[in-house]
Amino acid sequence: MSRFPDLTWEIQRAPAGAKVAAFFDVDRTLLAGFSAAAFLRKQVLDGGVGLRELGRGLTSALQFELDQTSFPTFVREMSSGWVGRSRRELREVGETVFRDALAKDIYPEARALVNAHVERGHTVAIVSSATRFQTEPLARELGIEHVLCTELEFRKGRFTGEIDFACFGPGKAEAATRLADELDLELGQSFFYTDSLDDLPLLDIVGHPRPLNPDRALAALAAERAWPARTFQSRGRPGVAPILRSALAAGSVLPSLAAGVSVLALNRDLSEAKNLSLGAWGDFGTALAGLSIGIEGEEHLWSSRPAVFLFNHQSALDGLIVAKLVRRDVVGIAKDELRRHPFWGPVFALAGTVFIDRGNRAKAIEALAPAVEALHKGVSIAIAPEGTRSTTARLGPFKKGAFHIAMQAGVPIVPIVLRNAHDALPKGAWFVRPSEIEVVVHPPISTSDWTRDDLDRRIEEIHALYQATLRG
Secondary structure (H helix, E strand, O other): OOOOHHHHHHHHHOOOOOOOEEEEOOEOOOEOOOHHHHHHHHHHHOOOOOHHHHHHHHHHHHHHHOOOOOHHHHHHHHOHHHOOOEHHHHHHHHHHHHHHHHHHHEOHHHHHHHHHHHHOOOEEEEEEEEEHHHHHHHHHHHOOOEEEEEEEEEEOOEEEEEEEEOOOOHHHHHHHHHHHHHHOOOHHHOEEEEOOHHHHHHHOOOOEEEEEOOOHHHHHHHHHHOOOOEOOOOOOOOOHHHHHHHHHHHHOHHHHHHHHHHHHHHHOOHHHHHHHHHHHHHHHHHHHHOEEEEEEOHHHHOOOOOOEEEEOOOOOOHHHHHHHHHOOOEEEEEEHHHHHOOOHHHHHHHOOOEEEOOOOHHHHHHHOHHHHHHHHOOOEEEEOOOOOOOOOOOOOOOOOHHHHHHHHHOOOEEEEEEEOHHHHOOOOOOOOOOEEEEEEEOOOEOOOOOOHHHHHHHHHHHHHHHHHHHHO
16 A cells, blocks of 8 residues: 555556656755755865855855846856866765755655656656756655756866756756657656746646645645645654654653663662663653554564564664564664763663674674673564664665674574654654654564575575565
8 A cells, every 4th residue: 555645546546657757846846945055065065165156156046046047047156166077076976965965855755656656657757957966866766767857068078067958947848848759658647746836837738737845836826727736744844843742752761761760679670670661662752753653563573582683774763663662671782882972872781782893893793792692591682784774765785793693692583674764764854753654573584594604695585575575
């Protein structure tokens, strides 16, 4: 079943096949905010733009917003810091800016729209006034095959500061029409998603114009023409509720710890105190964060303990979600830097967390010994085999540590697959958004017959299991 069914129902009822196209603008449509601002920040931080150039660029942006300058002039001013760069250099900049600044701003609702069109076999394309270096990483992340965008001019492999094609206003309609002619698309049955009235030439030639987060002028026209318009609140500047929710979720650890300390003081039972705190933190924290959690295969969380519980790492809330799932007799593994955190370091140490120095392989291997010992004592381990949070919803490569621990202790591996946790609090974001988290727990995987020689193959098989589950 598709996510956001109220958004995707008409796509599921549209004709299937590649003759139907879905065109997507980028800024305030796929992404909250404006990608050009992130690229300008990158230029400033890299020293490619001085105060004079920065002021000129900001002035040009304001003039463009007020219709006092042309789109080509605006692009030239905003990209002045990249003059003389090669395509390879600009691609690298684009990848960095996407990873560090833009990936967290993808609207989950827009991702669902793209996925719904892909599932119907539609031809999906970005059509944007942004440059190829801004749009291609986003297209790859969302699985969008075609990118129609503003093309920069290169001579002898270097950016000249001029543009070859302005994909703005009538230019978007021109680019989409060329693609339609090339691929024999039926524009009368196709969709176009955008936030701006500047895109009216393309809105007018598709059968399904769909304003998303529309500006005032487009919202007025959409009302006049009965175009269904949607506004998303899942990204961008937070209101009071997300700020309050984030503070309460972060603070949930305090009453959870207090409950555990009370048990310890009364019963002198450290194990039960830890279990009470862990379960309470998972319950309080997820409720205050506005996370609705649906679990498939919940019985596998309890069928074979102790075990090594693996989870994919998409969000800063993953530990909270896993605490709600596993609840008791579990310790985590964390990077050594966390030990030095003034608040979380002592809390995690008290909980029995195993800290690993990832920068020193010898120390890391030595640090695994307490984890193996904990498993021998009947306490399970929870660990993210990717080692660090992904900046996107994509699964990263698995490190071998968790699998070595399971082999050495002779315990099974229980794969926990988290879907949509990235929506709630992606890497780089500060505020929690309410989300529906889907959890799939697979049956325990025995490691009793594993050997070092076949470890890589075993890891690849489990990685493939995660990939298939995330695809749904």
